[in-house]
Amino acid sequence: MEIGILGGTGLEGKGLALRLGLAGFSVKIGSRIRSQALRKAQELQRELKIHGSTVHFYGQENCEIVKTSELIFLAVPFERATGLLRECRPFFREGQILVDVTVPLQFRDKRVELRKLAEASGSEHLVKSLPNNVALVAAFKTIPAHLLANLEAQLDCHVFVCGDLQQANYQVVQLISKIKGLSALDVGSLREARTLEHMCALAIQINKKYRVHSSRFRLLDF
Numbered sequence: 001m002e003i004g005i006l007g008g009t010g011l012e013g014k015g016l017a018l019r020l021g022l023a024g025f026s027v028k029i030g031s032r033i034r035s036q037a038l039r040k041a042q043e044l045q046r047e048l049k050i051h052g053s054t055v056h057f058y059g060q061e062n063c064e065i066v067k068t069s070e071l072i073f074l075a076v077p078f079e080r081a082t083g084l085l086r087e088c089r090p091f092f093r094e095g096q097i098l099v100d101v102t103v104p105l106q107f108r109d110k111r112v113e114l115r116k117l118a119e120a121s122g123s124e125h126l127v128k129s130l131p132n133n134v135a136l137v138a139a140f141k142t143i144p145a146h147l148l149a150n151l152e153a154q155l156d157c158h159v160f161v162c163g164d165l166q167q168a169n170y171q172v173v174q175l176i177s178k179i180k181g182l183s184a185l186d187v188g189s190l191r192e193a194r195t196l197e198h199m200c201a202l203a204i205q206i207n208k209k210y211r212v213h214s215s216r217f218r219l220l221d222f
């Protein structure tokens with residue numbers, strides 16, 4: 001499967017690429033600037049090699065990623081995502097899956113909170129910028145990026161996946177299940193994204209209150 005990451009040069013993109021690479025998947029790293037994408041792809045490939053993996057990483061401009069990938073991660077700051085999706089919209093194709101990892105957070109008065117949007121979640125907002133024949137699946141919203149990006153760290157948690165097309169959710173769950181330490185769970189339709197985004201904000205508040213860094217969620221009985 002062709003996998004690409006929009007905004008793959010950031011911390012979240014790094015974490016996703018490294019974990020997928022370690023699971024044996026080649027990944028295309030996306031950026032607004034091709035040279036930045038190429039540089040990051042080389043850097044991440046070097047890091048993977050140290051961990052014994054020989055998979056290839058490629059660097060491409062974001063819209064090239066959309067043209068050439070079947071499964072695309074959206075890993076740019078939420079407030080930049082609509083603009084990027086609009087720019088790349090002509091290049092989406094029927095049957096593609098966009099995995100939305102963005103969380104519409106803002107920091108105010110030393111508190112983290114969710115931005116007020118017309119829709120109840122960031123994912124429900126962003127899906128409106130996609131063609132109807134592309135499935136948006138929300139995932140990874142509750143996993144700290146720095147933990148994903150540190151290959152020495154044990155993940156040992158659940159990834160909650162939601163979206164309105166069950167087959168797309170299933171494909172994303174199957175993909176995530178290949179990543180060591182992650183258990184993926186389809187939690188339902190895209191409206192569940194609002195809960196996942198609140199869980200992300202809660203985890204950050206818990207980190208601040210107890211001076212820890214990597215709060216995440218694991219369900220019992222699964």
Ligand SMILES: NC(=O)c1ccc[n+]([C@@H]2O[C@H](COP(=O)([O-])OP(=O)(O)OC[C@H]3O[C@@H](n4cnc5c(N)ncnc54)[C@H](OP(=O)(O)O)[C@@H]3O)[C@@H](O)[C@H]2O)c1
Nearest residue numbers: 007009010011012031032075076077078080102103144145
């Ligand atoms: N940090 C976490 O723990 C965490 C956890 C869960 C989910 N997330 C979500 O993951 C997403 C990425 O987080 P991050 O910390 O990796 O963000 P980041 O480092 O601030 O940004 C990621 C990439 O977005 C690209 N970008 C910046 N401005 C852009 C614009 N105007 N248009 C298009 N691309 C732009 C940049 O790539 P180029 O300059 O190369 O184009 C940048 O490297 C966020 O939506 C966040 O909510 C983060």
